[in-house]
Amino acid sequence: MTALSSAGAAAAQNDILSEIKKQLISRVENASLVNENTNITRDLGLDSLTVMDFIFDLEDSFDISIPMERIAEVQTVADLAQAIIVLQKEAS
Amino acid sequence: MGIFDQYKALQEQHAALASVGQCPDQLQFDDIISPTEATLNGKPTILMGTNNYLGMTFDEGCVQSAIDALKEEGTGTTGSRIANGSYNGHKALEDELTAFYDMDSAILFSTGYQANLGAISALAGRDDYLLIDADSHASIYDACRLSDAQVIRFRHNDPKNLARKLERLQDKPGNKLIVIESIYSMLGDMSPIAEFVAIKKKYGAYLLVDEAHSLGVLGEKGRGICEHAGVEKDVDFITGTFSKSIGTIGGFLLSNVPGLDIIRLASRPYMFTASPPPSVVASARHTLARIAGATDLRERLWANATQLYTGLQNAGYELGPTLSPIVAIRLKDAEKAIALWNGLLDAGIYTNLALPPATPFGWYLLRSSISAAHTPEQIAKAVDICTKIGLELELITLSNSRATNGTSAVNGASETPPCATSETEPTVPPKTGDSTATA
Numbered sequence: 001m002t003a004l005s006s007a008g009a010a011a012a013q014n015d016i017l018s019e020i021k022k023q024l025i026s027r028v029e030n031a032s033l034v035n036e037n038t039n040i041t042r043d044l045g046l047d048s049l050t051v052m053d054f055i056f057d058l059e060d061s062f063d064i065s066i067p068m069e070r071i072a073e074v075q076t077v078a079d080l081a082q083a084i085i086v087l088q089k090e091a092s
Numbered sequence: 093m094g095i096f097d098q099y100k101a102l103q104e105q106h107a108a109l110a111s112v113g114q115c116p117d118q119l120q121f122d123d124i125i126s127p128t129e130a131t132l133n134g135k136p137t138i139l140m141g142t143n144n145y146l147g148m149t150f151d152e153g154c155v156q157s158a159i160d161a162l163k164e165e166g167t168g169t170t171g172s173r174i175a176n177g178s179y180n181g182h183k184a185l186e187d188e189l190t191a192f193y194d195m196d197s198a199i200l201f202s203t204g205y206q207a208n209l210g211a212i213s214a215l216a217g218r219d220d221y222l223l224i225d226a227d228s229h230a231s232i233y234d235a236c237r238l239s240d241a242q243v244i245r246f247r248h249n250d251p252k253n254l255a256r257k258l259e260r261l262q263d264k265p266g267n268k269l270i271v272i273e274s275i276y277s278m279l280g281d282m283s284p285i286a287e288f289v290a291i292k293k294k295y296g297a298y299l300l301v302d303e304a305h306s307l308g309v310l311g312e313k314g315r316g317i318c319e320h321a322g323v324e325k326d327v328d329f330i331t332g333t334f335s336k337s338i339g340t341i342g343g344f345l346l347s348n349v350p351g352l353d354i355i356r357l358a359s360r361p362y363m364f365t366a367s368p369p370p371s372v373v374a375s376a377r378h379t380l381a382r383i384a385g386a387t388d389l390r391e392r393l394w395a396n397a398t399q400l401y402t403g404l405q406n407a408g409y410e411l412g413p414t415l416s417p418i419v420a421i422r423l424k425d426a427e428k429a430i431a432l433w434n435g436l437l438d439a440g441i442y443t444n445l446a447l448p449p450a451t452p453f454g455w456y457l458l459r460s461s462i463s464a465a466h467t468p469e470q471i472a473k474a475v476d477i478c479t480k481i482g483l484e485l486e487l488i489t490l491s492n493s494r495a496t497n498g499t500s501a502v503n504g505a506s507e508t509p510p511c512a513t514s515e516t517e518p519t520v521p522p523k524t525g526d527s528t529a530t531a
Binding site for chain 2: 047048049050052056059063064065066067068069091
């Protein structure tokens with residue numbers, strides 16, 4: 001990978017992390033709890049319906065579909081960003 | 093750590109419920125008197141949450157056919173049809189189902205839950221895609237876990253969201269199976285099925301419709317939402333249950349897709365459980381034979397549903413978006429929802445208490461399901477009691493309550509059409525049942 005494409009990938013990852021955090025912050029009372037290492041269900045106390053709605057919004061934002069089995073593997077914000085990157089690659 | 097420690101949160105929720113009254117899961121009726129009446133803790137109780145849409149559980153012919161089958165063929169089959177063979181009734185009921193629906197093939201399952209579990213898990217294999225409505229019943233979600241297919245959810249009753257997801261899958265090999273329900277069990281809202289059919293055709297996907305709450309309820313012949321919407325020939329698979337309008341237990345899968353029978357050798361929930369017992373099959377056959385001609389029962393059912401829906405709506409309650417035989421009061425306050433449910437029970441009205449996360453939008457639902465067997469007087473009494481307790485609990489106020497007397501609803505005193513809802517939903521009761529007819 002060239003330095004240029006590596007930098008592009010890092011920027012894309014940052015964009016994805018930003019969007020995930022933005023969507024999460026809109027659903028929690030304490031925004032300071034949300035960072036890359038936040039466990040989405042355990043640390044934020046989100047119920048399954050809120051998580052589902054959050055996933056739907058991310059799907060719209062990134063124009064991807066996130067299969068349920070992929071969601072099941074995700075724990076942290078960083079995990080989710082990685083899953084979205086993989087799904088974007090699979091779709092392209 | 094003990095093996096039940098994982099359920100600590102659940103135990104706490106249950107204990108909290110028990111501390112303020114009765115628990116839905118622990119109710120034990122002393123006697124069941126009729127499709128709409130029981131005795132609970134020594135008290136006469138009107139049953140308003142049993143899914144007994146046509147009131148067939150005490151039908152004389154159904155009961156007698158079950159008794160005859162018990163005497164002739166015994167109490168149970170004691171094994172699966174794959175291992176122990178079929179009884180005549182199994183095949184006869186499958187033939188009668190295909191004739192009733194005018195479809196090519198049918199497979200019986202032992203419950204409605206197993207019909208979804210067995211059909212969906214076997215139809216969608218590795219490399220295939222299951223596209224399910226987000227508000228799907230647990231049997232559909234569990235089928236997804238049993239299937240090797242990739243599972244993608246779309247927003248509830250949102251054909252456009254489904255279309256976007258199918259668009260993304262266009263270049264992927266593998267079959268796409270869309271799974272929707274007809275009338276959704278929590279809020280009683282209906283699927284915009286014609287729009288889903290158009291999308292399924294555009295993208296070359298298969299469509300499975302679960303008619304659990306619409307068999308006997310929708311359509312001129314009572315076949316359900318596909319008949320009601322005129323899309324039967326475009327639907328690939330139908331599942332259903334005998335435990336609601338049919339008044340017994342069991343489930344089925346129907347299809348016009350050639351080769352359905354191979355599912356019998358691939359579906360674990362079909363292969364590895366005992367087949368329906370003769371008495372159950374006999375009563376299901378008896379009721380099924382009556383469904384097509386049961387226009388009178390459907391008219392009564394929809395008149396009753398209208399009376400309850402408009403009565404509660406006029407009292408000031410927030411309900412599900414569509415008039416249907418499932419009438420759900422939507423509440424945001426857990427304590428008041430539980431108090432209302434307990435208050436109704438104490439006053440002799442049985443409904444279902446549905447709690448998040450099993451409910452949409454985290455609502456607390458007081459869910460009732462109406463029956464053709466209810467009398468206008470029973471419904472008026474339920475509305476009156478519900479209004480009285482709702483006022484006491486300040487769930488409703490006199491200012492937003494347009495009718496505090498349930499009898500006014502008998503006369504159809506609603507100012508707004510009860511079926512008014514979003515433009516994406518079919519809103520009218522079946523052609524055979526005029527919702528404005530007096531009960």
